[in-house]
Amino acid sequence: MNLNKIKLIFGDIRLNLRAYIMLTVQSVIAFLVIGVILLVSNVASPKINALDSFDLSDNYYGCIRTEVYTNHGIVSGEEDRQLRKEIEYFIAENYEVQGSIDSYITYQGEEEGIEFVTEKFFDIFHLEVQEGRLFEKSEYGQDSLDNTPVILGAAYKDEYKLGDMYLDRFEIVGFLKDDSNIITLAGDLSSLFCIDNYICAPVKSLKCMKENNLGYPTELICAEDKGDLKKINDYANELGVYPYNYVSLPETKALINAVANQVNLPLLLISLMITLLALLCLIQSMLEFVKKNIVELLIHMMCGAKLSDIILRVGAGTALTAFISAAAASLVFRSASTTAVLFITATAVTVIAVLPVAVRLKLKPLIVAVKEEK
Amino acid sequence: MLKVNNLVKIYPSGDGELRALDGVSFEVADGELIAVTGRSGSGKSTLLNIMGLLDKPTEGEYYIGDKKASGLPLREQAKVRNAEIGFVVQDFALVEKYTVKQNVNIPLIYSKKQIDKERAIREVLQRVGLSDKINTPVYKLSGGQKQRTAIARAVVNDPSVILADEPTGALDSENANGIMTLFESLSRAGKTVVIVTHDQNLAARCPRRIVLEDGRIV
Numbered sequence: 166m167n168l169n170k171i172k173l174i175f176g177d178i179r180l181n182l183r184a185y186i187m188l189t190v191q192s193v194i195a196f197l198v199i200g201v202i203l204l205v206s207n208v209a210s211p212k213i214n215a216l217d218s219f220d221l222s223d224n225y226y227g228c229i230r231t232e233v234y235t236n237h238g239i240v241s242g243e244e245d246r247q248l249r250k251e252i253e254y255f256i257a258e259n260y261e262v263q264g265s266i267d268s269y270i271t272y273q274g275e276e277e278g279i280e281f282v283t284e285k286f287f288d289i290f291h292l293e294v295q296e297g298r299l300f301e302k303s304e305y306g307q308d309s310l311d312n313t314p315v316i317l318g319a320a321y322k323d324e325y326k327l328g329d330m331y332l333d334r335f336e337i338v339g340f341l342k343d344d345s346n347i348i349t350l351a352g353d354l355s356s357l358f359c360i361d362n363y364i365c366a367p368v369k370s371l372k373c374m375k376e377n378n379l380g381y382p383t384e385l386i387c388a389e390d391k392g393d394l395k396k397i398n399d400y401a402n403e404l405g406v407y408p409y410n411y412v413s414l415p416e417t418k419a420l421i422n423a424v425a426n427q428v429n430l431p432l433l434l435i436s437l438m439i440t441l442l443a444l445l446c447l448i449q450s451m452l453e454f455v456k457k458n459i460v461e462l463l464i465h466m467m468c469g470a471k472l473s474d475i476i477l478r479v480g481a482g483t484a485l486t487a488f489i490s491a492a493a494a495s496l497v498f499r500s501a502s503t504t505a506v507l508f509i510t511a512t513a514v515t516v517i518a519v520l521p522v523a524v525r526l527k528l529k530p531l532i533v534a535v536k537e538e539k
Numbered sequence: 540m541l542k543v544n545n546l547v548k549i550y551p552s553g554d555g556e557l558r559a560l561d562g563v564s565f566e567v568a569d570g571e572l573i574a575v576t577g578r579s580g581s582g583k584s585t586l587l588n589i590m591g592l593l594d595k596p597t598e599g600e601y602y603i604g605d606k607k608a609s610g611l612p613l614r615e616q617a618k619v620r621n622a623e624i625g626f627v628v629q630d631f632a633l634v635e636k637y638t639v640k641q642n643v644n645i646p647l648i649y650s651k652k653q654i655d656k657e658r659a660i661r662e663v664l665q666r667v668g669l670s671d672k673i674n675t676p677v678y679k680l681s682g683g684q685k686q687r688t689a690i691a692r693a694v695v696n697d698p699s700v701i702l703a704d705e706p707t708g709a710l711d712s713e714n715a716n717g718i719m720t721l722f723e724s725l726s727r728a729g730k731t732v733v734i735v736t737h738d739q740n741l742a743a744r745c746p747r748r749i750v751l752e753d754g755r756i757v
Contacts, residue, residue: 167648169644169647169648170648460634463632464633464634465645465648465649466593466617466620467620467626467632468621468626468645468648468696469617469620469621469622469646469649469696470617471617472613472614472617473614
């Protein structure tokens, strides 16, 4: 494309500047809405992907919401935390459980956090060590906190080395790989979180956990069906704690999708309407441009302009509008995938908008169009 | 050389059809100046549009030199229009908002010829006597000046054929005379000039005449 053709394009845009500004604003709004939809989708999809990739059985159930409430209100005091531990012990006594629980060990007057993990914890979440080893089977269910090995998250790699004693008491036997993640089964509240800062220890025997007043990991409760979990709520009722809600893996996935779709659907409809409106305006403005400048376009064709030159000239303003809008919206979201989607959308919008004009010019030679105009 | 061979152009008209051209054949030699005359509706402008590759014949062939122009794809036809044909029409076909220079420059936008475009514009405007109007917007020009601008635009890319459709139709006799003199000089310079006109005085100045009636040569 030579300089004169570029000058022609910018000359046209300058003459219709106000219309182009309006169209750009409209397009920016449409692209922002598309970006928001992508943002919401991006929040939901990693959770679903993680749930699918981990070895979570459909027989695992997670507890949601009411675990933090008692008849007296939101759990906050030591007494309520004690109630929760009682329920955890009850669950551990009656069901197979998996997961991890944050516990606190007093060291030099300070409370230091340790996650006690169950035997299948590393397998379920595909957790591997970058150095050292995982726990041996015999190290789980011990009756004493003495000689407890620990595996540290990747964040501690520079601070400790294998064989060091954590809190002068727990031998470090391994370091987890970077970006190790786990997820909870908590319906739409499920969250994928990184455990690079975890200090993992093998869960002790229930007796030992009770003696040391430590909670028991019950994030995943194994049951044939939800009805089997009723006695937990009966026990909670005895203790004056609100009943638990249980969600399985399929229910969690369904809830995450439902919430994402709930947000997505209205946004999608609004976005579609705005995009469609912007598209119609772009097509209309191009057809108007052709109609208004048909004589000038014919003169250019008479003098050797090809159909593609005319389409390029007519479509350049649209392309510029669409791509400026996509760029502006991309700056807001600052995400490579969102930027890619927005630019693909801008390309599609340009093609769809130029298509009717191209077809019109192709089907009806300009000389015929001019005669009709006259 | 231009060669028109059995050209037919049919337009749909109501329930039937209109034969605007009905088997027109003729040849024009290089550098020849010819007039195509006939009454309104005889098919003159249709013939010129086909010769200018702005319209397609229903049947028949049209050659520019050895090249069968009527069968070329649209893209190639545009190239031929740019390189080989210059148009001059009754209502000047100028872009009113452009200056004289911008109008004359239009064929050069699409030209692949390696020429000094600035120089070509200045030379051609000097030939038509509009050097002093180079930056004047076209809407400020008189009818005669507009037609001279159109002629300058028609020849700026050095085409071999000039097609003129009623070139003096909107001009007084003095300006018409001046324009005709320009065509004669272009013919002498080797350009093939085809003028469509119903002005008998203008046609009389052309060495050869073709008369069309109801789409046929008579």
